[in-house]
Amino acid sequence: MATKALATWALALQFSNLTAPVIEIAVNSISNWAGCAIAGYEQPASVHAMDAILPFVVPQGNSTILGTDLSVDAQTAAFINGIASHADDYDDTHRDNPIHPSGPVMSALLAVAEWKGSINGEEFLAAFVAGVEAECKIGVAVFPEHYNVGWHITSTVGTVGAAVAVGKILDLDVAQLQQAISIASVQVIGMHESFGTETKPFHVGRAAQTGLMSAVLAKAGLTGSLEGLEAERGWSHVVSTRENLTAEIDTLGSVWEISLNTFKPFPCDRIMHAAIDGWIQIHDQAVQKQLDVTKITNVTARCHPRVLFLTDDPEPTTGLAGKFSVYHAAAVSLLFGQATPTQFTDEAVQNSTVVALREKVEVTSDDAVEEHESFVAVEFEDGTKLEVHVEHALGSYENPLTTEQLKEKFLDQVGRVIGKDRATKAYESFSNIGNSTDVADLVKGYKD
Amino acid sequence: MATKALATWALALQFSNLTAPVIEIAVNSISNWAGCAIAGYEQPASVHAMDAILPFVVPQGNSTILGTDLSVDAQTAAFINGIASHADDYDDTHRDNPIHPSGPVMSALLAVAEWKGSINGEEFLAAFVAGVEAECKIGVAVFPEHYNVGWHITSTVGTVGAAVAVGKILDLDVAQLQQAISIASVQVIGMHESFGTETKPFHVGRAAQTGLMSAVLAKAGLTGSLEGLEAERGWSHVVSTRENLTAEIDTLGSVWEISLNTFKPFPCDRIMHAAIDGWIQIHDQAVQKQLDVTKITNVTARCHPRVLFLTDDPEPTTGLAGKFSVYHAAAVSLLFGQATPTQFTDEAVQNSTVVALREKVEVTSDDAVEEHESFVAVEFEDGTKLEVHVEHALGSYENPLTTEQLKEKFLDQVGRVIGKDRATKAYESFSNIGNSTDVADLVKGYKD
Known part of the structure; x- marks a missing residue:
């Protein structure tokens, strides 16, 4: 019926x-x-x-x-x-x-x-x-x-x-x-x-x-x-x-x-938004602390398993593919402190600085992490570490x-x-x- | 690949x-x-x-x-x-x-x-x-x-x-x-x-x-x-x-x-064709023996299981639905000796003689019967029984x-x-x- x-x-x-x-x-x-x-x-x-x-x-x-x-x-x-x-x-x-x-x-x-x-x-x-x-x-x-x-x-x-x-x-x-x-x-x-x-x-x-x-x-x-x-x-x-x-x-x-x-x-797969939110926060902290984001040596994220299910594309070649690459999203969020349409163009995806940084990104799945949650961290050449825990990503139901x-x-x-x-x-x-x-x-x- | x-x-x-x-x-x-x-x-x-x-x-x-x-x-x-x-x-x-x-x-x-x-x-x-x-x-x-x-x-x-x-x-x-x-x-x-x-x-x-x-x-x-x-x-x-x-x-x-x-x-679901072929043969035998097909008291068919999977509709009300009713197909094949577009109109499906005969049809599934095979039989008021084994239905690969x-x-x-x-x-x-x-x-x- x-x-x-x-x-x-x-x-x-x-x-x-x-x-x-x-x-x-x-x-x-x-x-x-x-x-x-x-x-x-x-x-x-x-x-x-x-x-x-x-x-x-x-x-x-x-x-x-x-x-x-x-x-x-x-x-x-x-x-x-x-x-x-x-x-x-x-x-x-x-x-x-x-x-x-x-x-x-x-x-x-x-x-x-x-x-x-x-x-x-x-x-x-x-x-x-x-x-x-x-x-x-x-x-x-x-x-x-x-x-x-x-x-x-x-x-x-x-x-x-x-x-x-x-x-x-x-x-x-x-x-x-x-x-x-x-x-x-x-x-x-x-x-x-x-x-x-x-x-x-x-x-x-x-x-x-x-x-x-x-x-x-x-x-x-x-x-x-x-x-x-x-x-x-x-x-x-x-x-x-x-x-x-x-x-x-x-x-x-x-x-x-x-x-x-x-x-x-952010104009990309929503499943990455908690991580992007965190990486943008890290970018802002870095700017405040006068750290150079091009000197990041490694990037990590612990996320809900669906992040890798949907966005595990390490080498996107088009802006469209970049919308489904958590690695690209990490790179642009950290480098530019934003994720707008400008960060998901073919040009952005092929930018050599972006490519260099995305290769340093490692994402792990954790069943205990919620869909709109993330634990992200980066390390700089000088050994400085920054980390952020996003409980409710910007744009989620709890943080609309x-x-x-x-x-x-x-x-x-x-x-x-x-x-x-x-x-x-x-x-x-x-x-x-x-x-x-x-x-x-x-x-x-x-x-x- | x-x-x-x-x-x-x-x-x-x-x-x-x-x-x-x-x-x-x-x-x-x-x-x-x-x-x-x-x-x-x-x-x-x-x-x-x-x-x-x-x-x-x-x-x-x-x-x-x-x-x-x-x-x-x-x-x-x-x-x-x-x-x-x-x-x-x-x-x-x-x-x-x-x-x-x-x-x-x-x-x-x-x-x-x-x-x-x-x-x-x-x-x-x-x-x-x-x-x-x-x-x-x-x-x-x-x-x-x-x-x-x-x-x-x-x-x-x-x-x-x-x-x-x-x-x-x-x-x-x-x-x-x-x-x-x-x-x-x-x-x-x-x-x-x-x-x-x-x-x-x-x-x-x-x-x-x-x-x-x-x-x-x-x-x-x-x-x-x-x-x-x-x-x-x-x-x-x-x-x-x-x-x-x-x-x-x-x-x-x-x-x-x-x-x-x-x-x-025949213009209807192919899975019924072996049974239709058999019933048309029975119609022709009945004509030859001067038996009245309106005096049929019961109709049986033993068929491949997909016949009932697809055409087990005892009460179709439109010609279109009749194309997926093995009971309707039995009635028109036996009564008219053919299954052309004329037998699958709304009128044909609603014809009272057709309706009366289709209610006498019983179909059983048998895994041992092939898709293009059927065993059909009818009984008349006077006790006469006619039966046909169709090994390869008309229009099948073996009998094209x-x-x-x-x-x-x-x-x-x-x-x-x-x-x-x-x-x-x-x-x-x-x-x-x-x-x-x-x-x-x-x-x-x-x-x-």
Whole structure:
């Protein structure tokens, strides 16, 4: 009954059911997504996907490709915006699960809202939250088995999240939404093997487009299972050796998954953030003590085992690969005292000083260390040792970015691409989405 | 090395490497696919998918939606033709594995050949065979574990088959094709839970479109893994508990998977064909003995266990569901002595005489019975018993449809939709593909 229960709950959800903290974090999620999508358009993954798709698309339509002045059909906009939103690995993450919730849902939902028109901010927020709850509940229900075998959980559950959000906006009935969920669930997108390549952000765009089309197909009458999530040879059993769907679906509306969302302070795999936080602190201490960070002789980190599971790449050659190399992250954090998009370019990864330092980094796994915790240390030529214990990484649930910090992140990230003035206007639009009478206007705002 | 070995082999394959039997069965596969795709456009799955996609597509382009006069962009044509080609469940099947090889590959490849133009029949055949070999080798490598857990293997491997065929036509280099294979492989489409709904044929269309776009994306520069098939957290390990990739890839060019292709005489799940063959024989005996088939009191079949695994639906309500109900198949075969598209309509499934007889059918599983074997029996009111042992079902590898029978099937299937004259022209075009100087002309031929 999980599929029916989810569809029923999602369609019944109203803006008035959302608590104030849920609304606040939903709005922050949306503006953080918008920053990533606008700025991410410049990344190679987005550019290559645009080059690929344009021969198949007539560039007319109502749905904006963020970061450009182009409008296209909604499925193409969802596809490209989804890729762009994840291309910098600078998005959001669920506290208990490496799901980046906003990418698949927002990329699909905004494209559809622009296509349909006359969707107000409150309706939009309710649909967005419904999509996020859907994908996170089913993701939590199959975690960690589903993830550990190699699925990229953001996109595998993201198809369903996008289908739910879009299905709600398109006014599907319960049976249609059950079928939309099932159609989305049999299209399982994304594996770890893509990490460090442009296929990783591609997963998110494809998930957004897949979920969107699943809702559209169900509305057009394409029949599907009514029990896609829980059926014996349906989603949960096919993609995971364990599932806990019924229990998770039962908590819809009482445990808000979106309230567990967190935002990345660094544009790279979140699992390294605790170590990066520590190394940046060490950099700052070194500056204060007038120690030369190029004279570091060795670097260590004791971390949660998933750090090496995901980021054990000693010799990245592209900026994208650098986002999944704890060694590169160590080097730039220690040398520059920051981990912004500038530190994850091809140039940064190939910089000889960075390369020299990353070769001195040793990382060990420790089951007793939490995901957002790290013990990092460095030693200098003169024998000086500095060490830091990060209990809760910057950007983690216990040490979150504030709304003000998120605004700064947005202005920095987006300002690099479209300038500070337009970035400020874009931030104002997206962060005031709750008051919008037509969400399609948000995007027009920043284009002018 | 499986991904690289597959890409290298596929790009090197020339028409001159194909043996005469391989060419013959490839051409039969292509014309059988074309018949299914042209006729299948009338099925609800195709119609609903068209309704869904049209708001996103400008109906102009070079790629034909078979069964219509519409031409669109290649990814949309691949999508719709793929759905149509599987909508009747009348397509082809690998001898050792329930892969329907032509659907994903042909749907993608023909659309691309029309888009690109100037692809001759020999080039086309080489690309088609490369795609079929690719999907079948990787499918055999993970069968039966991958299938038994619930994946619809036609579409899960079909993305890769389509990517290989299209990548070859688009002149990708080896590294690009490795990436195209990897991009396709992380998009895993289709589960058994969709069987009996329109989502099942949707899987095939989506696989065709996914494979096509994976090749286009790789050519446009979207980076992906070079080892998507064999990597620890890549395709084979994520989707199956067992894999035998290296051994299967090693047989490329020595064991031709396409030579194991078979064609369906009945438009329904192939696993029931041995029983249907037997029941039709019983019908014919009954007619000869002047026994009234409406006076049958009970029907039995002893079959391979996969018959009940896949078709144990005692109360189908739609023609589509009837294709996956061994009870419905028994009733129509015994009552009408045939199993053509006419016997798998909503009307046929709801016919009260059919319903009355299907309730008298009992099927048992027997591990000692082969997949293409059956022991069927019926009893009449007057106590007469008739029984038949089918050793090799009509259409199986050991008892294949001849080229002449395939032509009859095509003319019947396609003639129902576009009339006998156009059907004949269409058959002539597709069955002479080897002599074509531009494959795009094949489709023009039947449109005139």
